[in-house]
Amino acid sequence: MVNEMTEAGDKMKERASAFGEPGVVLTEEQARSRRARNVAIGVTIAFLAVLFYAVTLVKFGAAIINRTI
Amino acid sequence: MSDASYLQDDEAPRISVASPSDYFALLKPRVMSLVVFTALAGLLLAPAPPHPLIGFASLLAIAVGAGASGALNMWYDADVDALMTRTRKRPIPAGRLDPEAALGFGLVLATLSVFTLGYVANWFAAALLAFTIFFYVVIYTMWLKRWTPMNIVIGGAAGALPPMVGFAAATGEINLASVVLFAIIFTWTPPHFWSLALLRSEDYGRAGVPMLPNVAGEDRTRLEILVYALALAPLGVAPWLLGFASAAYGLVSIGCGIALVAVAAAVFKQREGEAARAAARRMFVFSILYLFLLFLVLVVEQTAHIFALI
DSSP states (O other), X not given: OHHHHHHHHHHHHHHHHHTTOOOXXXXXXXXXXXXXXXXXXXXXXXXXXXXXXXXXXXXXXXXXXXXXX | OOSOTTSOGGGSOOOOOOOHHHHHHHTOHHHXXXXXXXXXXXXXXXXXXXXXXXXXXXXXXXXXXXXXXXHHHHHHTHHHHTTOTTTTTSTTTTTSSOHHHHHHHHHHHHHHHHHHHHHHTOHHXXXXXXXXXXXXXXXXXXXXXXXXXXXXXXXXXXXXXXXXXHHHHHHSSOOHHHHHHHHHHHHHXXXXXXXXXXXXXXXXXXXXXXXXXXXXXXXXXXXXXHHHHHHHHHHHHHHHHTTSSOHHHHHHHHHHHHHHHHHHHHHHHOOSHHHHHHHHHHHHHHHHHHHHHHHHHHHHHHHHHHHHHO
């Protein structure tokens, strides 16, 4: 999956350079802040997934194992 | 700036350099901490406190709702913030964050917080949280703030609602105790912000925000601060008089109430020069301490009560 995305990115850059243009190149500051934002979003989503899972378990209580098989 | 220099300036993509801390600053963390604290007091007043995880998730949702209000406030008030010394370093006026990003961030968080509270607690509490966000953003920020010197008197309701939301999250209803906590914060808000307005009246004047000192004058503001302090001091004792706080709370609230009136009286008397500014600064700081101590005692004794039940 990651390899496919990297390949797609490389192809886009190749296509851009075919027109004599570099494509969008991030400055170091832009890349750094984007990475930090991505990490923050990832951590937040992971935390929310765990929280919602745990809250659901608590709300169901013992009934969570009381189901027909 | 981007290296995409081959594009014309007006079509170049704007690539953000905002850090997560800029987004966090949009949430007004200091206001958020006060909201969490007062909502916790409301939540703990419930006759049967919720499961700790449900309580934690409810407080988190309330905190995020408060943060969303802050982000939407900063989006709308970016023009005013840029003119004031106190706020010009906020992420939008400082140019670190686009207003559109703050708007999107605030709307997403507002929606997320309301639906999360509805799921983890109940939909009555969620509706109350949605109303709180609406009141702060639309009624206070968009309407009252730039229109009337009574902006923080009426708008203070938004900041006073969290204990009611906390109680509603735990019980699905509101009661007299939660209304009393609302009334305490509601009455506390004007003297707190007017003492700040006395110190920052030039700032507010430059930004065109009609705060009481700019519209009615500093002497009238000092009188209003004293009147509100006189109303707040007995109101602060009400939780003990009504029987939902202990005698220890009663003692703390009486002592703090007397001190608050004394500090407000000093603001009323000292009208010139550095002594006047020092009195206003003392009022601003002490009003924070006053509210913190009252709610701290409530939180501590309710927590002790819950542990005694266990």
